[in-house]
Amino acid sequence: xxxxxxxxxxxxxxxxxxxxxxxxxxxxxxxxxxxxxxxxxxxxxxxxxxxxxxxxxxxxxxxxxxxxxxxxxxxxxxxxxxxxxxxxxxxxxxxxxxxxxxxxxxxxxxxxxxxxxxxxxxxxxxxxxxxxxxxxxxxxxxxxxxxxxxxxxxx
Amino acid sequence: xxxxxxxxxxxxxxxxxxxxxxxxxxxxxxxxxxxxxxxxxxxxxxxxxxxxxxxxxxxxxxxxxxxxxxxxxxxxxxxxxxxxxxxxxxxxxxxxxxxxxxxxxxxxxxxxxxxxxxxxxxxxxxxxxxxxxxxxxxxxxxxxxxxxxxxxxxx
Numbered sequence: 560x561x562x563x564x565x566x567x568x569x570x571x572x573x574x575x576x577x578x579x580x581x582x583x584x585x586x587x588x589x590x591x592x593x594x595x596x597x598x599x600x601x602x603x604x605x606x607x608x609x610x611x612x613x614x615x616x617x618x619x620x621x622x623x624x625x626x627x628x629x630x631x632x633x634x635x636x637x638x639x640x641x642x643x644x645x646x647x648x649x650x651x652x653x654x655x656x657x658x659x660x661x662x663x664x665x666x667x668x669x670x671x672x673x674x675x676x677x678x679x680x681x682x683x684x685x686x687x688x689x690x691x692x693x694x695x696x697x698x699x700x701x702x703x704x705x706x707x708x709x710x711x712x713x714x
Numbered sequence: 715x716x717x718x719x720x721x722x723x724x725x726x727x728x729x730x731x732x733x734x735x736x737x738x739x740x741x742x743x744x745x746x747x748x749x750x751x752x753x754x755x756x757x758x759x760x761x762x763x764x765x766x767x768x769x770x771x772x773x774x775x776x777x778x779x780x781x782x783x784x785x786x787x788x789x790x791x792x793x794x795x796x797x798x799x800x801x802x803x804x805x806x807x808x809x810x811x812x813x814x815x816x817x818x819x820x821x822x823x824x825x826x827x828x829x830x831x832x833x834x835x836x837x838x839x840x841x842x843x844x845x846x847x848x849x850x851x852x853x854x855x856x857x858x859x860x861x862x863x864x865x866x867x868x869x
Binding site: 566567569570571572573574576577580581583584585586587589592595596598599600601602603606627629630631633637641642643644645646647648649650651652654657658661704705706708709710 | 721722724725726727728729731732735736738739740741742744747750751753754755756757758761782784785786788792796797798799800801802803804805806807809812813816859860861863864865
């Protein structure tokens with residue numbers, strides 16, 4: 560892998576924070592956060608709704624999940640409760656691993672294509688050679704920094 | 715302050731995580747996260763848009779901030795890039811401190827109201843006594859677990 564630039568290091572830093580979040584804090588729904596924080600601060604739905612300039616019925620729908628508020632409404636709700644918020648990404652796997660995985664998929668497809676275009680009199684490479692070619696193609700794709708790894712079928 | 719129940723402890727845990735986030739990770743806009751992660755994974759706007767079933771032009775508008783995606787669209791965008799996300803609250807001050815502050819505001823208003831209803835022949839309490847009364851009223855409001863602390867004017 561190449562040396563990461565500052566933007567790449569920054570997003571990796573965010574992803575690492577997300578990976579390390581306690582399990583019971585990951586993927587908490589916004590409606591739960593609103594309800595828990597509101598009760599923690601002893602605010603009634605009526606008071607919170609009034610400060611927002613909406614009806615208590617609408618506030619109840621937000622907390623029950625019947626209405627999903629936009630990010631800007633969400634920001635206003637939390638602002639009343641003296642909070643801002645941050646979106647923390649939680650990656651299944653870190654970017655370098657994902658890139659390797661995706662490059663391998665693309666490499667397989669490229670080799671299949673090459674095999675498909677070979678005429679019958681050409682001999683197909685043996686199993687072991689195919690494996691070497693695959694790794695070679697994967698590394699070539701990773702080094703070439705190409706976005707083509709995502710442009711494959713059946714992804 | 716009273717002993718916290720499990721819901722109160724849980725939201726405080728989330729708030730503490732938010733408070734401890736590195737400064738450069740707090741309040742990052744979603745458009746920035748999308749753009750940085752997409753580039754990190756070497757995806758073009760076109761490929762990401764195609765996987766989402768939207769046009770590249772629309773994707774460009776999301777990344778430039780001209781369009782703010784809903785939370786469900788955001789979830790889909792990050793899912794394609796193999797991430798989920800969590801909303802982490804970042805409190806200005808922790809709940810117990812906020813409750814104390816708000817109870818003091820409400821106590822001030824309650825005492826002003828009492829002073830206002832006193833007839834002229836009644837003697838107003840002295841400065842020191844007023845301060846004691848204020849703290850007493852603040853503690854009463856905190857102990858009584860009332861939501862009335864938020865129902866004051868000029869908040």
